[in-house]
Amino acid sequence: MDLGLTNQVALVAAASQGIGYACALKLAEAGAIISMCARNPERLETAASTIRERTGATVWSLPVDVTQPDQIEAWIQQTVDRFNQINILVTNAGGPPATPFMATGDGQWQKGVDLTLMSVIRLIRGVIPHFQRVGGGQIVNITSVSVYQPIPRLLMSNVIRPAVHGLTKSLADEYAAENIRINNVCPGYTLTERVQELVADKCKSEGVSEAEALAMFTSAIPMRRMAQPAEIANAVLFYASTLSSYVTGTSLLVDGGFVKANL
Numbered sequence: 001m002d003l004g005l006t007n008q009v010a011l012v013a014a015a016s017q018g019i020g021y022a023c024a025l026k027l028a029e030a031g032a033i034i035s036m037c038a039r040n041p042e043r044l045e046t047a048a049s050t051i052r053e054r055t056g057a058t059v060w061s062l063p064v065d066v067t068q069p070d071q072i073e074a075w076i077q078q079t080v081d082r083f084n085q086i087n088i089l090v091t092n093a094g095g096p097p098a099t100p101f102m103a104t105g106d107g108q109w110q111k112g113v114d115l116t117l118m119s120v121i122r123l124i125r126g127v128i129p130h131f132q133r134v135g136g137g138q139i140v141n142i143t144s145v146s147v148y149q150p151i152p153r154l155l156m157s158n159v160i161r162p163a164v165h166g167l168t169k170s171l172a173d174e175y176a177a178e179n180i181r182i183n184n185v186c187p188g189y190t191l192t193e194r195v196q197e198l199v200a201d202k203c204k205s206e207g208v209s210e211a212e213a214l215a216m217f218t219s220a221i222p223m224r225r226m227a228q229p230a231e232i233a234n235a236v237l238f239y240a241s242t243l244s245s246y247v248t249g250t251s252l253l254v255d256g257g258f259v260k261a262n263l
């Protein structure tokens with residue numbers, strides 16, 4: 001099946017591991033050219049070369065901290081200099097830290113906003129002129145189930161991520177006529193490297209086996225397991241491809257049934 005992704009240039013942010021990596025790999029498998037970033041140069045290049053070896057795709061990487069506007073601009077410009085165009089943007093970053101409300105000062109809130117909201121705004125603002133030049137493009141934001149249902153302790157995620165969905169609805173409306181689509185993928189618990197560390201910590205702190213620690217995390221998930229990163233990437237592939245050609249301004253939960261609300 002032709003997904004319309006052959007030689008499309010995809011920017012994938014925060015892609016050295018976890019969900020971002022799975023998205024870059026999935027898009028490369030579907031024929032896209034990948035420009036990926038993350039902060040740590042060694043881990044990033046290892047991830048990029050693994051995708052190259054596994055798919056034969058063209059994969060280029062640049063160390064970028066998505067909280068730094070000048071680094072975002074440089075990544076976008078260097079991608080266009082190299083590949084002439086950008087067709088797809090996947091926004092992603094590490095999650096904001098878990099902080100109790102009364103212990104969270106203005107500086108921490110600002111950092112959370114820079115990481116979770118402003119990075120998305122700046123990436124989108126940077127690619128839109130390039131999308132307009134080639135007659136359209138696709139934006140997929142990685143957000144979270146916290147948009148629909150607050151996650152205990154993840155205050156900043158619960159507060160800031162809904163703003164990304166507000167941004168998505170606004171921009172979907174503003175840019176639909178220019179063939180620019182924007183949608184969100186909302187993962188539930190996903191077994192990435194970061195979550196594997198949380199499971200390992202739980203094993204130590206509670207003196208339980210890995211299976212028992214996992215069961216503590218998954219007891220509230222109807223499917224009783226976490227997602228694999230590739231299952232989140234499948235949803236990103238849908239939004240980035242022509243399979244979703246009439247879909248914009250939407251959000252897809254990939255959460256094993258975790259969110260109970262009537263949406």
Ligand code: NAD
Nearest residue numbers: 014016017018019038065066093094095144189190192194
């Ligand atoms: P992860 O920690 O495994 O990977 C995060 C990636 O982001 C890494 O490549 C890291 O290098 C990169 N990164 C972090 N901060 C960055 C920055 N400032 N600039 C550039 N790159 C940066 O995380 P993950 O589990 O893959 O999660 C990805 C996103 O999805 C996060 O925002 C997370 O909160 C969200 N999410 C994850 C889950 C889950 O269960 N894994 C569930 C819901 C939402």
